Every structure is written in structure tokens, then in C-alpha cells.
Amino acid sequence: MRIWKQPVSVELLTAISANTAVAHLGIEFLEVGDDFIRARVPVDHRTVQPYGLLHGGVSVVLAETLGSCGAAYAAPEGHRTVGLDINANHLKGATHGWVTGITRPVHIGRTTQVWQIELTNDAGELSCVSRITMAVLAPKRWIDQPPTDKERSRAATK
Secondary structure (H helix, E strand, O other), X not given: OOOXXXXXXXXXXXXXXXXXXHHHOOOEEEEEOOOOEEEEEEXXXXXXXXXXXXXXXXXXXXXXXXXXXXXXXXOOOOOEEEEXXXXXXXXXXXXXXXXXEEEEEEEEXXXXXXXXXXXXXXXXXXXXXXXEEEEEEOOOOOOOOOOOHHHHHHHXXX
16 A cells, blocks of 8 residues: 655655765665665765774664655655654674665654664665654644634634
């Protein structure tokens, strides 16, 4: 079942990520499925720590990128999503090639979403598991908009 409430594609995700940390680190979006997004990050001079392993923070950047994109496009039109919490368990280091991540929703609610992200190395071995919790924010009304009937009614009863 397709979960996206707004149009989303690899091309769109790539375009909106231009000139951001995502592009600087070489993260590439690979696939958008009915209920998942897949992307990868290179293990190279931009992404390793001094001992030659993929920096754990880069794994978290990939995880947050995937979970945030998933949440944004699974939210109703006009709503925004922002991160509340992210955790990551680093299971196996990577010294070369690519680390590929896939995100799928654990929970898509009215006010929060939870996304699971799994990162694997080129051999298909699990290198990191992460989970991100996102807040879903309703559209803000402009100050110059007149109050709705519901808002007027609520104000009158106070």
C-alpha cells in the first residue's frame, strides 16, 4: 500500500538536497517504493573518521535524511515534520565502498511518526540500525487571516 500523501521521487529528493549537507557528503537517493526510501553514502575522504572507518555521525546523517524525507512525504499536504529524537546502534564498521540505507515507517500518526532505518555495507551486512521520531506540525495560519468560526466560538466561551 502506497503511504505517500504527496508526490515524491528520487529526482525530487535529489533536487531539494542540492547545496546541503546531503549533497556535500555524496548521499545519493536510489529508490522510492510504496512504503520505503533507499539512499546510499560513499565511504571516502569526506565521510571517514581518522581511523579510516565511516564516521558514525555520517551514518546518523544518512539515517536522519531517510527518516526525515519519509516523514515529510507521508504527512498530509501543508504539514511540516521536524525531528524529535534519533538513536543509532553502530554494529559493523565500513572502510570502503558504499553504505546503503532503507527507511520504513513503524508508526504514522496524526502528531508523530516513527521511522526505522537500516544501513548495510556492500556485502549486505547490517552496519547500523537507527530509529527517528518526528513531530507532525499542522499548517500555521497567517496573522492576517480572519479567525475561523471554531476559533471565534472557542474565544467566546473563555
